[in-house]
Amino acid sequence: MGYATEHIAESLKVARERKGLSQRALSAKAGVPQSHISKIENGAVDLRLSSLVELARVLDLELTLVPRKKLPAVRAIIRGDDDGHLDVQSARKATNLLQRLDDQIAALPSETLSEIVVQELQRRARELMHFKLSADDLVQLQEASAAMQEFLSDPRNLEAVEQAQSQLRMLRNALAHGAGISAPSLPRPAYRLDGDDRG
Amino acid sequence: MGYATEHIAESLKVARERKGLSQRALSAKAGVPQSHISKIENGAVDLRLSSLVELARVLDLELTLVPRKKLPAVRAIIRGDDDGHLDVQSARKATNLLQRLDDQIAALPSETLSEIVVQELQRRARELMHFKLSADDLVQLQEASAAMQEFLSDPRNLEAVEQAQSQLRMLRNALAHGAGISAPSLPRPAYRLDGDDRG
DNA sequence: AAGATTGATGTAGATTTCTACATCAAGAGA
DNA sequence: TCTCTTGATGTAGAAATCTACATCAATCTT
Structure with a gap:
């Protein structure tokens, strides 16, 4: 559930x-x-x-508790097949960005924003930690973070939050749908590990 | 078992x-x-x-299933053998955070809070300035600061103050007791940013 | 010394997993 | 069509979690 x-x-x-x-x-x-x-x-x-x-x-798997901060890097290793260290760099950037985003969301003023919206934002940000992000995805994250910061410095600017919200949502959809839409440089792993042909 | x-x-x-x-x-x-x-x-x-x-x-942890083959790499990330420069940033962040915490404490309403509690908080906050804080310690400080802010915006919420109080106290104890709980192999980074160890 | 806090332990009862076993619809293959 | 495999579903009962509540020794704080 x-x-x-x-x-x-x-x-x-x-x-x-x-x-x-x-x-x-x-x-x-x-x-x-x-x-x-x-x-x-x-x-x-x-x-x-x-x-x-x-x-x-x-199944040759080990159950581990990993700090949320380092989740993107860990997932990069798990999902990464041969690329390895190349993507670790962007993964580290993504780690910092997502962490900052999480901090920003946590710092959102509860007076001007509904609790539901905040939770939704938090959920999306943390959900993104599960994906392997490309350099192109990073740009969107940066924009979202910038928009969030804009709102933080001016709580009247609700459009900024909506923009960040929309950005996170669309990024998630793109990542969830096709494994690598925005990552042409990393075409495809040698083997697949996604068996999502059914619900 | x-x-x-x-x-x-x-x-x-x-x-x-x-x-x-x-x-x-x-x-x-x-x-x-x-x-x-x-x-x-x-x-x-x-x-x-x-x-x-x-x-x-x-606890800001995520449960993940990692392939046994890649477990060493994952554990290396979790242990934090790779970060390095991150600690400089966090140290600076810690400085700002502690300063803000001190400001928040100074701004506490004296009507709803006893003078003793305020002094105790102030003492703890300034005591923490003597320690070298890790990135993980930062999270606690952020939470304490957030709780404090929560109380500032709603002086009826006494629980927030108590939480911040408890958080600062236990953080101090943890730091004073053992230098590094979760990273015994790498207690301290190889470099320091400011050499004023004396205080 | 007195008081508060932490972690450990216990009891009784509601809820749930988990097993053993059986059955069923869908699909693959001969 | 017949057969086999796959995954999903159900029942009955044993075993365990989980909660609410209370209590206790050790430690920290005042």
Whole structure:
């Protein structure tokens, strides 16, 4: 149900499919009933940590708690295949930018802005930490941050917030839809790890 | 019980202490009973994913599944073996933050707050100026400053002051006790920005 | 010395996972 | 068509989390 737990469940499913295992095959290896695996992958259950770790172990995955600040860099490594250090630079920039954005959002005056809007902004900013960002994406982030700063120095300027909001939303959509629309320099990894052909 | 789950529990505990939160403070933020947090940190329970994610969220941590092959690289990032220049920035930020905190304390309304509390806050804030702060410590300062600002805009919100107070106190204790909790291998950067160690 | 705070531990009860087992619709392949 | 595999769904019951509440020893603060 949770937004964060969905991500975990999806990762498990992707990892399983990537290893060419059926739910029953994984069931045999992990000692977890197939029916339960199905429910887990569909987010129908709030599984226990031991179950999650056991499944992850079989799938050669390690469960780790990573500081939000360093999430973009970590994801760059996880998603990165051979490019590696080249993209780490932009990933570091993105880290700083997203962190600053998060700070700016946290500093938004609650008197002139509804709580819902703030939460929505925060959610979007943190959601973007999950993506691997290209240099082109960085520009948009910078613009969004600049707009946010503009509003912070002049709380009457509601247009600035809306612009930042729109920018974050469209960036997210672009990233969520096609893996690399704005990253022509990094065409495609040698292999795929996205198995999102179904809901 | 499991070996992998112990690591998670320990990470939660470290992160909580690093943020200067007591189990009860974390309990209030995450909506999880203090007794349960204690059991979780001691590995006495096999907690559910939702509980783990909820606690992690409050602690600015993100639960991620990382391929075992890339675990060393990820851990290197988490440990912060790569940042370096970031610490100069954070040091400057810390200076500004502490100054602002001092200003905020000076601006506290003396009608709704006892003089003793104000002095105590001021003492703590200035005491922190003697320490060399890491980037992670900055977050706490920001939160304390935010809480303080919250109280300034709404003097009825006494909880905000108490939170800031607790945050400053525990941050001081953490700094005075062990120099580096989460980064024992790299306690301090190789360079310092200003050599006035004496004070 | 007195008081406040922290973390650990326990009890009782509601809620939920988790297992074992069965079944079903959709799809692939012979 | 027949068969096999895949993933989704259901039931009944054992086991565990999780909450609310209380209490306790140790430590810090005044």
